[in-house]
Amino acid sequence: MSFLSNFFKSSESSSDIAKNRLKVAITSDRAVCSPELMEQMKNDIIDVISKYLDIDTDGLDIKVTKTELDDSSGTVNALLANIPIKEDSRNFRRRI
Amino acid sequence: MGEVIVVTSGKGGVGKTTTTANVGTGLAMLGKKVVLIDTDIGLRNLDVVMGLENRIVYNLVDVVENNCRIKQALIKDKRYPNLYLLPSAQTKDKSAVSPEQMKKLAGELREEFDYILLDCPAGIEQGFKNAIAGADRALVVTTPEVSAVRDADRIIGLLEANEISRTHLIVNRLRTDMVKEGNMMSSDDVVEILAIDLIGVVPDDEQIVISTNNGEPLVGSEAKAGQAYMNICKRVLGEEVPYLDLEETTSFFKKFAAIFKK
Numbered sequence: 001m002s003f004l005s006n007f008f009k010s011s012e013s014s015s016d017i018a019k020n021r022l023k024v025a026i027t028s029d030r031a032v033c034s035p036e037l038m039e040q041m042k043n044d045i046i047d048v049i050s051k052y053l054d055i056d057t058d059g060l061d062i063k064v065t066k067t068e069l070d071d072s073s074g075t076v077n078a079l080l081a082n083i084p085i086k087e088d089s090r091n092f093r094r095r096i
Numbered sequence: 097m098g099e100v101i102v103v104t105s106g107k108g109g110v111g112k113t114t115t116t117a118n119v120g121t122g123l124a125m126l127g128k129k130v131v132l133i134d135t136d137i138g139l140r141n142l143d144v145v146m147g148l149e150n151r152i153v154y155n156l157v158d159v160v161e162n163n164c165r166i167k168q169a170l171i172k173d174k175r176y177p178n179l180y181l182l183p184s185a186q187t188k189d190k191s192a193v194s195p196e197q198m199k200k201l202a203g204e205l206r207e208e209f210d211y212i213l214l215d216c217p218a219g220i221e222q223g224f225k226n227a228i229a230g231a232d233r234a235l236v237v238t239t240p241e242v243s244a245v246r247d248a249d250r251i252i253g254l255l256e257a258n259e260i261s262r263t264h265l266i267v268n269r270l271r272t273d274m275v276k277e278g279n280m281m282s283s284d285d286v287v288e289i290l291a292i293d294l295i296g297v298v299p300d301d302e303q304i305v306i307s308t309n310n311g312e313p314l315v316g317s318e319a320k321a322g323q324a325y326m327n328i329c330k331r332v333l334g335e336e337v338p339y340l341d342l343e344e345t346t347s348f349f350k351k352f353a354a355i356f357k358k
Contacts, residue, residue, distance in 0.1 A: 013278025026249045
């Protein structure tokens with residue numbers, strides 16, 4: 001049975017699962033604020049930007065990661081926000 | 097002037113003491129004058145791994161409290177005359193030593209030795225702070241498991257915060273057969289997550305258990321883990337050494353496992 005369940009399992013291996021889980025855990029460990037604060041900040045950012053642009057809130061990704069400094073003298077924590085803007089954004093503005 | 101290297105991991109049981117013993121012994125085999133310091137006060141371990149537990153008279157706390165001179169507390173290794181151990185105290189606790197005292201001790205040993213290896217206790221409290229206080233560089237030991245890697249990331253952050261910039265990673269207890277099956281993170285995966293330079297990959301090798309039972313480090317032997325440790329020593333000295341092919345042991349294990357699966 002275990003052989004069959006292995007066979008039909010999703011293609012993601014347990015090492016991939018481990019790697020992805022770790023990336024998420026470590027990202028929030030490195031974050032200056034807790035996951036709850038992160039969520040609040042994310043909602044605030046959505047509120048502010050939504051005033052001006054029609055953004056795709058589902059595709060929105062905000063995280064704290066380690067980034068290499070420009071002169072490669074070390075790494076710093078950086079807030080990365082990937083905020084997709086919907087196609088009909090211009091019409092949206094006109095509507096306001 | 098010698099170099100002070102702290103061997104640390106965050107999580108316990110990933111092989112800090114084994115790594116300290118093997119890298120220290122390997123450096124001594126390569127002709128360096130080496131002293132190993134067990135900084136885990138209250139949980140003395142490095143002495144039994146080195147097989148020197150019967151020779152302890154004075155310990156680290158005696159030295160920092162000036163109950164004896166440094167030379168009196170240093171235990172000469174059984175096999176290598178240029179290798180010494182400064183054992184930890186078994187009856188005191190971490191607060192018996194301060195970071196300033198460790199710094200001073202490391203500074204004095206630096207005059208006499210080429211390499212001073214500090215075996216750091218698990219955790220990020222006082223014992224960790226003591227161990228890293230006098231260190232120039234760090235070897236971060238981890239295993240390819242989520243808990244160990246996460247703790248290693250935390251340790252790397254703390255080392256950076258304490259301005260120890262030369263930090264290298266040792267991935268310990270890797271099982272190539274499991275990596276191949278997709279059931280264990282590879283050393284590349286771990287390096288990608290932790291984003292620091294790799295200095296060695298040590299395979300999961302039962303010879304390590306046997307050598308530790310005997311109180312004799314495996315480094316320098318023909319066993320894969322012994323070779324891996326010797327390569328780490330050479331890389332510590334700045335040599336470029338290609339990484340071992342860990343496949344051979346795998347195929348053997350696989351064949352062995354296959355017999356039982358049938």
